[in-house]
Amino acid sequence: MSTSDNHGPNASEEEELNSSHKTNYGVINERTDGNSDTTEEIDTYFKATVPVPDTSSYSFSWRKLWAFTGPGFLMSIAYLDPGNIQSDLQSGTIAQYKLLWVLMWSTVLGLLMQRLAARLGVVTGLHLAELCYKRYHKVPRLLLWIMVEIAIIGSDMQEVIGTAISLFLLSNRVIPLWAG
Numbered sequence: 001m002s003t004s005d006n007h008g009p010n011a012s013e014e015e016e017l018n019s020s021h022k023t024n025y026g027v028i029n030e031r032t033d034g035n036s037d038t039t040e041e042i043d044t045y046f047k048a049t050v051p052v053p054d055t056s057s058y059s060f061s062w063r064k065l066w067a068f069t070g071p072g073f074l075m076s077i078a079y080l081d082p083g084n085i086q087s088d089l090q091s092g093t094i095a096q097y098k099l100l101w102v103l104m105w106s107t108v109l110g111l112l113m114q115r116l117a118a119r120l121g122v123v124t125g126l127h128l129a130e131l132c133y134k135r136y137h138k139v140p141r142l143l144l145w146i147m148v149e150i151a152i153i154g155s156d157m158q159e160v161i162g163t164a165i166s167l168f169l170l171s172n173r174v175i176p177l178w179a180g
């Protein structure tokens with residue numbers, strides 16, 4: 001501080017103080033090996049925004065509620081699909097209440113993973129696949145992609161087989177299982 005000014009540092013001292021105490025927190029999607037290509041710009045869907053109606057009053061608005069709950073509504077539909085309900089009912093008839101803890105923990109862990117992915121998206125502006133693309137090299141990205149595809153096939157398999165069986169039964173065995 002200067003001796004002539006007792007109210008604080010002058011402009012040059014303040015600039016020096018600010019430049020020396022800037023905290024660099026780093027970037028979450030930057031590679032640590034130094035091979036980061038910062039010139040590459042990825043066009044993301046986060047650039048598009050959802051129009052939220054601006055209401056000057058504090059009264060309840062269905063339009064505003066729907067604008068904020070759209071993604072949550074879609075996620076709840078994904079968790080409550082017919083195949084999931086059918087598998088829950090079948091396991092409930094066989095095991096009764098013995099597997100209720102599995103349902104509880106799978107719901108809690110699914111909610112936790114969705115929340116973490118949503119927070120990551122809000123902070124970085126990128127979704128999980130874009131972050132993996134920017135952060136990992138080609139081989140780990142391919143392995144992650146293969147694992148995700150296997151998980152999708154495994155979760156959809158019960159629905160495809162269930163649809164084939166239901167069409168077979170509802171058509172009085174006119175539509176064969178392979179065509180369903």
